[in-house]
Amino acid sequence: MSVLVDISHRQGGFAIGARFESAGRLTALFGASGSGKTTLIGMIAGLIRPDKGRIEVDGRVLVDTGAGIFVPKHKRRIGMVFQDARLFPHLSVAGNLRYGRWFTPPAERYADIDAVVDLLGIGPLMNRRPAKLSGGEKQRVAIGRALLASPRLLLMDEPLASLDEARKAEILPYVERLRDEIKIPIVYVSHSVAEVARLASDVVMLAQGNVVASGPTEAVMQRLDLLPAEERGEGGAVLDTKVLHHDENFGMTVLGSAAGELRVPQLAMKTGTPVRIRIRARDVMIATEKPRGLSALNILPGTITAMSPGEGPAVEVGIDCNGVTVLARITEQSRQALKLHLGGKVFAVIKTVSFDRANTGAGLPAETGG
Amino acid sequence: MSVLVDISHRQGGFAIGARFESAGRLTALFGASGSGKTTLIGMIAGLIRPDKGRIEVDGRVLVDTGAGIFVPKHKRRIGMVFQDARLFPHLSVAGNLRYGRWFTPPAERYADIDAVVDLLGIGPLMNRRPAKLSGGEKQRVAIGRALLASPRLLLMDEPLASLDEARKAEILPYVERLRDEIKIPIVYVSHSVAEVARLASDVVMLAQGNVVASGPTEAVMQRLDLLPAEERGEGGAVLDTKVLHHDENFGMTVLGSAAGELRVPQLAMKTGTPVRIRIRARDVMIATEKPRGLSALNILPGTITAMSPGEGPAVEVGIDCNGVTVLARITEQSRQALKLHLGGKVFAVIKTVSFDRANTGAGLPAETGG
Amino acid sequence: MNWLLDLTPDEWNAVRLSIKVATVAMLASLPPGILIALLLARGQFWGKTVVNGLVHLPLILPPVVTGYLLLLTFGRRGPAGAFLAEHFGIVFSFRWTGAALACGVMGFPLMVRAIRLSIEAVDRRMEAAAGTLGANPLWVFATITLPLILPGLIAGAILAFAKAMGEFGATITFVSNIPNETQTLPSAIYTFTQVPGGDEGALRLTLISIVISMAALVASEVLARRVGRRLDIE
Amino acid sequence: MNWLLDLTPDEWNAVRLSIKVATVAMLASLPPGILIALLLARGQFWGKTVVNGLVHLPLILPPVVTGYLLLLTFGRRGPAGAFLAEHFGIVFSFRWTGAALACGVMGFPLMVRAIRLSIEAVDRRMEAAAGTLGANPLWVFATITLPLILPGLIAGAILAFAKAMGEFGATITFVSNIPNETQTLPSAIYTFTQVPGGDEGALRLTLISIVISMAALVASEVLARRVGRRLDIE
Amino acid sequence: AEDKVVVFAAASLKDALDAVNKACEADVGEAATVSYAASSALAKQIEGGAPADVFISADLDWMKYLSDKKLTKPDTEVKLLGNQIVLVAPKDSAVDTRIEKGFDLAKLIGDGKLAMGDFKAVPAGKYGKAALESLGVWSSVEGKVAQAENVRAALKLVSTGEAALGMVYATDAHAEKGVKVIGTFPEDSHPPIIYPVAQTADSKDKDTPAFLKCLQSAKAAALFKDQGFTVLAPSN
Numbered sequence A, B: 001m002s003v004l005v006d007i008s009h010r011q012g013g014f015a016i017g018a019r020f021e022s023a024g025r026l027t028a029l030f031g032a033s034g035s036g037k038t039t040l041i042g043m044i045a046g047l048i049r050p051d052k053g054r055i056e057v058d059g060r061v062l063v064d065t066g067a068g069i070f071v072p073k074h075k076r077r078i079g080m081v082f083q084d085a086r087l088f089p090h091l092s093v094a095g096n097l098r099y100g101r102w103f104t105p106p107a108e109r110y111a112d113i114d115a116v117v118d119l120l121g122i123g124p125l126m127n128r129r130p131a132k133l134s135g136g137e138k139q140r141v142a143i144g145r146a147l148l149a150s151p152r153l154l155l156m157d158e159p160l161a162s163l164d165e166a167r168k169a170e171i172l173p174y175v176e177r178l179r180d181e182i183k184i185p186i187v188y189v190s191h192s193v194a195e196v197a198r199l200a201s202d203v204v205m206l207a208q209g210n211v212v213a214s215g216p217t218e219a220v221m222q223r224l225d226l227l228p229a230e231e232r233g234e235g236g237a238v239l240d241t242k243v244l245h246h247d248e249n250f251g252m253t254v255l256g257s258a259a260g261e262l263r264v265p266q267l268a269m270k271t272g273t274p275v276r277i278r279i280r281a282r283d284v285m286i287a288t289e290k291p292r293g294l295s296a297l298n299i300l301p302g303t304i305t306a307m308s309p310g311e312g313p314a315v316e317v318g319i320d321c322n323g324v325t326v327l328a329r330i331t332e333q334s335r336q337a338l339k340l341h342l343g344g345k346v347f348a349v350i351k352t353v354s355f356d357r358a359n360t361g362a363g364l365p366a367e368t369g370g
Numbered sequence C, D: 001m002n003w004l005l006d007l008t009p010d011e012w013n014a015v016r017l018s019i020k021v022a023t024v025a026m027l028a029s030l031p032p033g034i035l036i037a038l039l040l041a042r043g044q045f046w047g048k049t050v051v052n053g054l055v056h057l058p059l060i061l062p063p064v065v066t067g068y069l070l071l072l073t074f075g076r077r078g079p080a081g082a083f084l085a086e087h088f089g090i091v092f093s094f095r096w097t098g099a100a101l102a103c104g105v106m107g108f109p110l111m112v113r114a115i116r117l118s119i120e121a122v123d124r125r126m127e128a129a130a131g132t133l134g135a136n137p138l139w140v141f142a143t144i145t146l147p148l149i150l151p152g153l154i155a156g157a158i159l160a161f162a163k164a165m166g167e168f169g170a171t172i173t174f175v176s177n178i179p180n181e182t183q184t185l186p187s188a189i190y191t192f193t194q195v196p197g198g199d200e201g202a203l204r205l206t207l208i209s210i211v212i213s214m215a216a217l218v219a220s221e222v223l224a225r226r227v228g229r230r231l232d233i234e
Numbered sequence E: 001a002e003d004k005v006v007v008f009a010a011a012s013l014k015d016a017l018d019a020v021n022k023a024c025e026a027d028v029g030e031a032a033t034v035s036y037a038a039s040s041a042l043a044k045q046i047e048g049g050a051p052a053d054v055f056i057s058a059d060l061d062w063m064k065y066l067s068d069k070k071l072t073k074p075d076t077e078v079k080l081l082g083n084q085i086v087l088v089a090p091k092d093s094a095v096d097t098r099i100e101k102g103f104d105l106a107k108l109i110g111d112g113k114l115a116m117g118d119f120k121a122v123p124a125g126k127y128g129k130a131a132l133e134s135l136g137v138w139s140s141v142e143g144k145v146a147q148a149e150n151v152r153a154a155l156k157l158v159s160t161g162e163a164a165l166g167m168v169y170a171t172d173a174h175a176e177k178g179v180k181v182i183g184t185f186p187e188d189s190h191p192p193i194i195y196p197v198a199q200t201a202d203s204k205d206k207d208t209p210a211f212l213k214c215l216q217s218a219k220a221a222a223l224f225k226d227q228g229f230t231v232l233a234p235s236n
């Protein structure tokens, strides 16, 4: 699966010139408000005809202005969850959900209506009209509608923005299942680092219509300088780990990674399952001696390989823990107090409870992810 | 300033029966998707006529079904930022912004158009039609439009949901300034604990149409059990502090609170300014002996006053630090390993970098806030 | 009531015929009406102005002129009339079908306008959304556009029906006034108005015509409201 | 061209008069048209069906009957006519104002329908939003509803204008066919069709009528498109 | 129109009356204003207070309608013109016959239609029906009659070939190139065809008598005859 976009386009005073290629399972489009995310996926969906350029999905040329190719939207089989839900006002929720099924060859229908309805918690709404739904309910139905058309590529335009955390946490695993079990490739627009880090195999970062960075999530997320100042603490290392065993007593799961063992709140996954975790830079403390009498359970020994001033009083410290880089964000005062220097031996200290659900996702099997 | 709501209402299969009173500067309406938040503020704005009940704002009776009182929406001077921006399609951005001014007596116009435009970063959009805006741009214009009508009470329905963190961080201080400088009372719908904790003087928590808790933010935020499981780590203590001095060397500010001194990233506030900070439970570690060689700078001594099992492996530990309760969220394994017990003397350990902008807001002056 | 319904057989036939003619005129002009309305609302083609003008012609021309033009075109010796009669066996001249044609033509601009207005009000983003779900333009039209313009369709249809109930000038000029075949209510009313003392008869038939049209009107309103409620505008 | 424009003074007067009558009819029926359309689209009142029926009446009735009813009501000896003449000095009978009245009445259902359809398509949540910004219902109507229904208003107005340009039956029945006063183009055309050899004259006037109406139609389309572009549907 | 004589005249008189009006301009002082419409409409308008000075009807019934209501000045009423009913066929038709009692009109019509004015409402239709009745052929052709709104419309039906035959005024048939006249119905087969004229009761214009006088003058008679009318009023 691959998406290739190489277009340039003007709309009004806004010029977009984006080139990226992603072979990822879930490619996140990340960027500030007005940076052109919606415009870009509109082009992939066939809603906007770029002035110039080429779009390919899985080797199929959808747009090639040079050759005069423009596959109409209904022939692309690309599902779209719009930023504004755009439900059909004359159809009930059930009618909206079923709409796309008519146009899917039965053999290619992979989405099951009951499962989707269950998951999205929209069972009680089935006979309602869209006008009688709350904002979040609308968005959930819109996700269901796009899914049930069983598209070959799913575009999601900030699908979770209007949902509360509880609902987000419920839906995120399903997005992961789409990605990993149904193996439907997804292009996911978001401005949440947490979502991106958790879900994406690849990230494309947009600023004012231009691609400023793109590549595997691990790589892009480590470049804290690219993140907006407010989000830097959210960035950090993304580790691919495996479930080693469960500690039923304390309700924890022990993950194995190159950096060492990590104890996280229990995951409902079998031993050996790959798990991806994000370690927020701001959740990592540095200790020069192995801490004692401290509630933090994860203590990884390592060597300082990088130090760079961050925003304000912060310093970003890269710690190589047996080949894996963990990022820590501490104050300049602490750096001086602890006399940290490149090559120094230290311990990265991480609380178990920092691995909440937002940071722990189903891992991407080894052969993919960039 | 006070808002009193005591209504019961049915729409379709959904029944709402809410009673709360808030004398707060900024009252947050907090609840899951579909819990009735939009419906409730619709009633305050005069968009929905409750079946039964009474609504008062600042002593003025807006609705009293018993007495047959229903003040029409245009006479309420209650501004509203809708969940879906609802810009007027036939007016330019400038036209939308100026719309409310026509109806405001000049003497009561407190909002300045240039300032608002600057703040929201919508200067370059002034001549655009709403159809040509991105999702986030629309929402910003909607906020500006409501503000510029200079309302006596501002209702905001998830105004920041479709904005990126950078933009959120830019707009939040303005909401604070509205609250503190212009002293316009605000009812703020949100499902983000961070936003609520930062902004709200009072919180009303809704679940399935019913008020499950309401009161000053400090009190409600400590009740982690009321938060959705995914958000519990986000909850925690809300401390009202004062700027003691600035540490220009390290770019930090030292805050004084009853619990002791706290070092946080530098704030652009004068000495003596009240500051409100949230200490997320998940950001607090517990140490039984004073840690050494650790990068965390804030170490508060205290006594364990409460312990309750949280979600999964987590235990929530309340630590009384000189009369102020700080909440920590640790694992059961740590609790056992550290042999924590009620009455035990411990240290609460908090990193300076956990106080990012989302946690640090302008404090509410002492005489208000519940 | 007795006085009202005490009609001669010819008058009863006129009532029946009028309903038939108006119904057929309305139904038969719906498909071309929708098509032309679509073309005018969405199309970008050379000659759109001409099509638009042609559609409005029956409104602009005195009905007698329209009737005469119909006679020249669809009459026995008219080009279209001869062609249709020869190849499809469709004959308009002096037949109720001709009355329906005349009524349909006269109501056409009203119908097209109503439908066109509704089409122009449709949120095209809904159609785009349907497209991404795999619906080709025809399906999009059938499942999204058509349901959304239903209120306009109903309004257009009722206008055409009402117009057909009152149409007289073009009809009588085209297919004349043959009892049981082309004598619609308006023709019968006209006859009454042309004789001294015919007022009472004219009044009676007029009342009947009003009752029928009002019934249709009320039905259309109920229908439109039901459709509207389904659409839940707020 | 020369042949087309080689008109007698009376015919020129008919052209001028028709334009005047159609314009006045259109403009004068706009305010009540908007009002009634609002009432029908939004109102919930007893007797709505009756109002709706009354509005449609001119469509349902043969024009001759409408004209006759106008004569009975607004004629010199009619109750409304006598009242208006006495108290306001407004005289319809056998004046061009009467022709305008007849044309306005005949076009009224068309105009109301178009406007009503547009009103029903307005997103009422926009109006609610304007309300929260302090606009009272009247202002909301003027600043939100009215601009949003502009395309419908234009459509309604042009329908009324076109209808007025073609209206004949009610006009000639109500105000007769007096050259320079009430002889509009359709009446003049009618007169031509009533005499042997009048066809050429009728054709000439018909063409002129078409040209005028088409010009109005094109103007309305351009206007509507400009308004529509301002609204940016998509 | 204030100072002018206002004439309400049956529409079929237009050509002739326009010519007469012009010819009389000098006698009357100025040309009259003539409003042409159906006799029924004109009569009702006069009843409704129309500012007409003179009414010229296409039949006696509508004149009587007004005089019964005392809306005309009885002493001014004159039978002005006469006309004839003829049988016409499309120009290329091969039909030929003599119009006489019991002639086989039904056969001549064949599958086609006989176009005539509405026989209840239009004067020409009434006269035509009376003629066919007195010739004893009405019942055999009644089902084949296509009634038109007026004589001109009936004539159109014939000239376009829609109707096989038609019954119209001689004055109309006379100038229509698309039809040929097959025969004239005998004068005695129908009530006399009369166009009466009268001054209205409300008439105030001082020139009206002059206009009426001129209508009945010899030069008017000549113009009427040009159009195929018979002149009934004695020329004075």
Ligand SMILES: Nc1ncnc2c1ncn2[C@@H]1O[C@H](COP(=O)(O)OP(=O)(O)OP(=O)(O)O)[C@@H](O)[C@H]1O
Pocket: A011, A012, A013, A014, A031, A032, A033, A034, A035, A036, A037, A038, A039, A040, A083, B131, B132, B133, B134, B135, B136, B137, B162
């Ligand atoms: N139809 C249009 N005509 C002109 N400019 C437009 C149009 N639509 C969007 N824009 C502009 O293009 C830019 C990119 O818009 P886009 O909707 O792609 O942003 P986005 O990244 O999705 O932002 P958000 O996160 O706020 O939804 C914005 O500056 C917007 O103002």
Ligand SMILES: Nc1ncnc2c1ncn2[C@@H]1O[C@H](COP(=O)(O)OP(=O)(O)OP(=O)(O)O)[C@@H](O)[C@H]1O
Pocket: A131, A132, A133, A134, A135, A136, A137, A162, B011, B012, B013, B014, B031, B032, B033, B034, B035, B036, B037, B038, B039, B040, B083
């Ligand atoms: N017009 C209506 N008729 C019937 N039920 C409705 C209507 N509008 C909303 N509801 C229902 O009422 C409940 C509350 O809706 P409301 O919009 O107030 O939720 P909310 O708390 O704002 O949710 P969200 O965060 O998703 O916007 C929902 O269950 C919704 O389905």
Ligand SMILES: [Mg+2]
Pocket: A037, A038, A039, A083, A157, B134, B135, B136
């Ligand atoms: Mg967007």
Ligand SMILES: [Mg+2]
Pocket: A134, A135, A136, B037, B038, B039, B083, B157
């Ligand atoms: Mg809501």
